[in-house]
Amino acid sequence: MSDEEIRNLLDLGVEDLEFGPPIEATDTWAAGRRTRTRRSWGVGLGAVAAAAAVVGVVWTQGLGGDVAPQPPADGTLTGPTLLGTPTETDSTAETDAVPGDRGEPFFAQFERAGSEAPFQLSGASEPATLEDLQGTWQGPHGETFALDDTTLTVDTGPPCHEGGSHTVELTTDGRLVLLDTEGWEVMDCSADEEGRTDWRSALRQEPLLSLDGETLLISGLDGAAEETRVPASLTVGAADEAGFIWEDRPSQTGVTPVGLGADFQLMVSGDAEDLALTSISDLNLESPGLCGQVMVSSLRSDGVLLAGASAPWPVCTEGEDALPPAEPSPAVVALLQSGPTVSFDDGTMVIAGTIPESLLGQSTAPPDDTTATSEPPEEEGSEDPPSGPEMVGTPVVVVLSEGAWAPAGELTPLTGDEAVDRRWQLVDFNRESPRVNSPELDYGLTLDDSGLRVRSCGVDVTIAGTVQNGLFSAAGEPDIVADPDPSADCSVPTPSHEWAQILTNEPRLSTDGEILVIAGGVGDVQLESVGMALLSDTVTDARGGPTRPVTVDDLSAGLMEVPGPVAAQEVGVPGVRDLQPEQTARLSWDDSVVSVDVGCADPLRGPAWFSQVGPDDAPWQLTAVLPAEPDCQGAAADDAELWRQMLAHGTFLHHFGDYVVLDAWADPSLSAPGD
Amino acid sequence: MSDPGETYVEYVRARQSALLRSAALITGDPHRAQDLLQDALIKLATRWERVSQGSPDAYVRRVMYRDNISAWRRHGREVLVGDVAEGARPLAGRDPVDPSAVVTGLDVRRALLELTDKQRTVLVLRYYDDLSEAQIADTLGVSRGTVKSQAHAALGRLRQLLPQAADALVGTEEAR
Numbered sequence: 013m014s015d016e017e018i019r020n021l022l023d024l025g026v027e028d029l030e031f032g033p034p035i036e037a038t039d040t041w042a043a044g045r046r047t048r049t050r051r052s053w054g055v056g057l058g059a060v061a062a063a064a065a066v067v068g069v070v071w072t073q074g075l076g077g078d079v080a081p082q083p084p085a086d087g088t089l090t091g092p093t094l095l096g097t098p099t100e101t102d103s104t105a106e107t108d109a110v111p112g113d114r115g116e117p118f119f120a121q122f123e124r125a126g127s128e129a130p131f132q133l134s135g136a137s138e139p140a141t142l143e144d145l146q147g148t149w150q151g152p153h154g155e156t157f158a159l160d161d162t163t164l165t166v167d168t169g170p171p172c173h174e175g176g177s178h179t180v181e182l183t184t185d186g187r188l189v190l191l192d193t194e195g196w197e198v199m200d201c202s203a204d205e206e207g208r209t210d211w212r213s214a215l216r217q218e219p220l221l222s223l224d225g226e227t228l229l230i231s232g233l234d235g236a237a238e239e240t241r242v243p244a245s246l247t248v249g250a251a252d253e254a255g256f257i258w259e260d261r262p263s264q265t266g267v268t269p270v271g272l273g274a275d276f277q278l279m280v281s282g283d284a285e286d287l288a289l290t291s292i293s294d295l296n297l298e299s300p301g302l303c304g305q306v307m308v309s310s311l312r313s314d315g316v317l318l319a320g321a322s323a324p325w326p327v328c329t330e331g332e333d334a335l336p337p338a339e340p341s342p343a344v345v346a347l348l349q350s351g352p353t354v355s356f357d358d359g360t361m362v363i364a365g366t367i368p369e370s371l372l373g374q375s376t377a378p379p380d381d382t383t384a385t386s387e388p389p390e391e392e393g394s395e396d397p398p399s400g401p402e403m404v405g406t407p408v409v410v411v412l413s414e415g416a417w418a419p420a421g422e423l424t425p426l427t428g429d430e431a432v433d434r435r436w437q438l439v440d441f442n443r444e445s446p447r448v449n450s451p452e453l454d455y456g457l458t459l460d461d462s463g464l465r466v467r468s469c470g471v472d473v474t475i476a477g478t479v480q481n482g483l484f485s486a487a488g489e490p491d492i493v494a495d496p497d498p499s500a501d502c503s504v505p506t507p508s509h510e511w512a513q514i515l516t517n518e519p520r521l522s523t524d525g526e527i528l529v530i531a532g533g534v535g536d537v538q539l540e541s542v543g544m545a546l547l548s549d550t551v552t553d554a555r556g557g558p559t560r561p562v563t564v565d566d567l568s569a570g571l572m573e574v575p576g577p578v579a580a581q582e583v584g585v586p587g588v589r590d591l592q593p594e595q596t597a598r599l600s601w602d603d604s605v606v607s608v609d610v611g612c613a614d615p616l617r618g619p620a621w622f623s624q625v626g627p628d629d630a631p632w633q634l635t636a637v638l639p640a641e642p643d644c645q646g647a648a649a650d651d652a653e654l655w656r657q658m659l660a661h662g663t664f665l666h667h668f669g670d671y672v673v674l675d676a677w678a679d680p681s682l683s684a685p686g687d
Numbered sequence: 688m689s690d691p692g693e694t695y696v697e698y699v700r701a702r703q704s705a706l707l708r709s710a711a712l713i714t715g716d717p718h719r720a721q722d723l724l725q726d727a728l729i730k731l732a733t734r735w736e737r738v739s740q741g742s743p744d745a746y747v748r749r750v751m752y753r754d755n756i757s758a759w760r761r762h763g764r765e766v767l768v769g770d771v772a773e774g775a776r777p778l779a780g781r782d783p784v785d786p787s788a789v790v791t792g793l794d795v796r797r798a799l800l801e802l803t804d805k806q807r808t809v810l811v812l813r814y815y816d817d818l819s820e821a822q823i824a825d826t827l828g829v830s831r832g833t834v835k836s837q838a839h840a841a842l843g844r845l846r847q848l849l850p851q852a853a854d855a856l857v858g859t860e861e862a863r
Contacts, residue, residue: 015814015817018814018842019814019815019817021790021795021849021852022712022795022810022811022814022815023708023815024790024791024792024795025711025712025792025795025796025799026708026711026712026792027792028791028792028793029711029717029792030717031707031711031717031720031721032717032718032721034703034704035699035703035707035721035724035725035728037695037696037698037699037700037703037728038692038696040699040725040728040729040731040732041692041695041696041699041732041735042732043729043732044728044729044730044731044732044733044735045692045732045733
């Protein structure tokens with residue numbers, strides 16, 4: 013039998029398949045060229061991190077400030093500006109089309125042949141150029157790299173002496189591109205010396221070449237491991253006046269946060285100006301009473317941080333001064349070694365890079381860490397992050413009004429002074445249009461100096477407490493009148509015991525003109541944070557990017573849910589829940605009514621309010637009243653309930669480039685199987 | 688000098704059918720294959736001026752192979768086998784195959800999905816795309832020895848899975 017018969021058999025496997033319409037070559041051409049154009053500005057900034065070259069581009073901007081690491085670029089798509097002389101290439105020159113997106117980090121120091129290695133790096137470096145690199149360089153394990161014009165000759169050193177000659181290019185950001193990959197002589201030699209770089213693989217990953225003084229630093233991912241890396245970021249704040257000691261600081265960067273942990277500090281050696289580091293010669297992960305880990309490092313002028321292998325601080329490993337070894341978060345170590353970008357703003361440092369996917373579970377700060385980064389932003393006017401009680405209870409929202417139903421779509425936190433001498437009546441949404449219930453004389457919700465009273469047909473609840481900055485704080489147990497209307501036939505959407513639970517769970521009270529919106533919780537379930545990524549219908553080639561507020565226009569245009577795995581791994585959204593992987597939910601806004609289509613018989617619809625909470629560039633909060641009993645079953649019903657809870661509690665939205673990141677809270681039982 | 692866009696369009700129109708069929712064999716799913724190829728062609732467009740001087744096919748195959756592995760890791764195998772799994776039981780749960788029965792396209796796809804990613808890819812590149820061992824080694828970034836061993840293992844496994852086609856599943860190298 014022949015190869016032709018095998019081919020015929022394989023052909024059988026595709027001959028009855030039904031493919032979709034042919035791919036339009038003009039479309040893929042246009043898409044590719046748009047991508048190339050868009051990416052070129054990032055290279056113009058000179059900000060490239062080889063290790064961060066994943067599909068989900070990571071760069072972040074602190075929502076409360078101007079921290080904006082420059083974007084690590086994906087070297088496969090940048091269309092880099094080349095310094096070397098363009099040369100003829102063959103097919104194999106393109107086989108590293110997806111370089112730098114996987115593997116273990118490597119960091120190697122090379123010195124010019126015949127020169128001595130410096131006592132230590134200066135900590136400040138620049139992208140290398142071909143002119144800089146001309147000549148012969150010696151690596152840490154006897155490697156010899158010789159560059160003559162655009163020809164790089166590599167000898168990996170004893171005992172194997174593998175290597176070959178390649179025509180190379182160097183991008184403006186110091187990325188080495190092999191224009192041919194043939195001719196690498198592989199020796200039958202096993203020399204798996206610890207710390208030795210697999211240069212055959214590493215050089216194909218377009219490593220970054222940087223110069224720290226006279227030392228050549230070659231770094232990147234070696235491509236040898238297959239594990240996918242995902243975006244992550246570390247946000248730390250200066251703990252001293254000089255900017256050399258850093259501790260965890262809460263942040264919302266739109267990507268998976270990693271935390272040092274309460275017991276760890278990041279200590280750096282280098283130079284700083286106004287709490288912004290201009291050089292970093294080593295990174296120390298320190299913990300009191302333990303022997304910390306140190307990494308040789310260098311900070312490039314374009315914000316890319318280069319870091320070597322992690323090792324115990326030599327002075328505390330042996331002898332009288334020996335200390336137990338510290339065990340910093342592997343995710344933090346991996347992030348620092350990934351070639352991340354670093355940016356500073358007002359005492360805050362954001363380090364954005366990648367970590368192996370397997371470290372995702374270890375990436376967030378421990379639960380008892382007060383600097384956990386998944387907290388929602390502060391309420392307006394409050395000094396502290398939202399406290400525990402706000403995250404307790406299945407989210408519900410109750411809407412009342414003093415008069416006609418005339419929402420403007422934006423909420424303002426209620427203050428104690430504004431609440432005096434007002435009476436709000438329940439709004440009935442079980443009609444074609446919302447209607448304010450016709451009140452009996454003493455019905456309604458009222459507030460005074462002593463507390464709050466709710467009176468409606470079948471409900472009479474009084475509770476002591478105060479309203480401050482939109483939060484009602486109970487000062488005692490609720491007083492419930494059992495069956496206050498024994499002879500009345502009451503429809504009671506919110507019974508007395510639910511009112512009691514809502515009012516004791518520190519509800520948020522906000523007004524929209526004559527309308528009062530109460531967002532609270534029923535029961536004692538501890539809510540968990542929920543994340544999603546959404547995209548405008550019109551975006552076809554989504555990219556992450558700087559954060560910015562979401563607008564009503566964004567909502568009006570319609571937002572589609574991004575598949576959970578993409579949201580988690582490419583956008584880097586923490587706490588993603590995708591209850592219906594086969595269903596794409598769609599969120600839209602029209603004249604203060606929100607509509608969410610999760611696949612029920614009809615889209616979920618209800619009145620909604622979109623309000624700014626905090627400073628101008630802080631995320632906006634979307635609150636809505638969605639039906640509690642949707643016309644669907646199974647996963648769709650769960651999805652509907654998830655959306656109902658998220659919008660009842662009030663969900664924060666912000667842009668991360670093209671994406672809209674949703675940050676909400678919901679009952680943990682609403683999880684997809686396997687979550 | 689010709690417009691790079693025109694040469695690119697010519698290339699895609701000429702080669703997409705063959706590349707799509709290869710992708711379908713690798714993924715087991717025509718829709719996933721189409722997505723995979725489309726993404727690869729977009730990447731190809733970003734580098735067309737350089738790649739077109741060599742072998743665009745090799746570039747596209749390399750991108751598809753690596754993207755397929757990444758997708759497999761991200762989304763799990765079920766995403767890739769949806770079309771195949773529909774209406775079909777896993778091979779492990781099937782009744783013994785009648786060696787005299789006719790092999791169907793579904794049989795072939797299911798059998799391919801029983802192979803490892805690397806075995807399947809090597810098999811397709813070697814026997815469907817007719818690449819040499821050296822070309823496959825370069826495309827996949829592995830040694831020629833790996834290509835040889837993976838192809839051998841793939842054919843051996845297929846002979847078990849498709850006994851009715853066992854006679855055909857003997858490669859040139861194995862027959863020597």
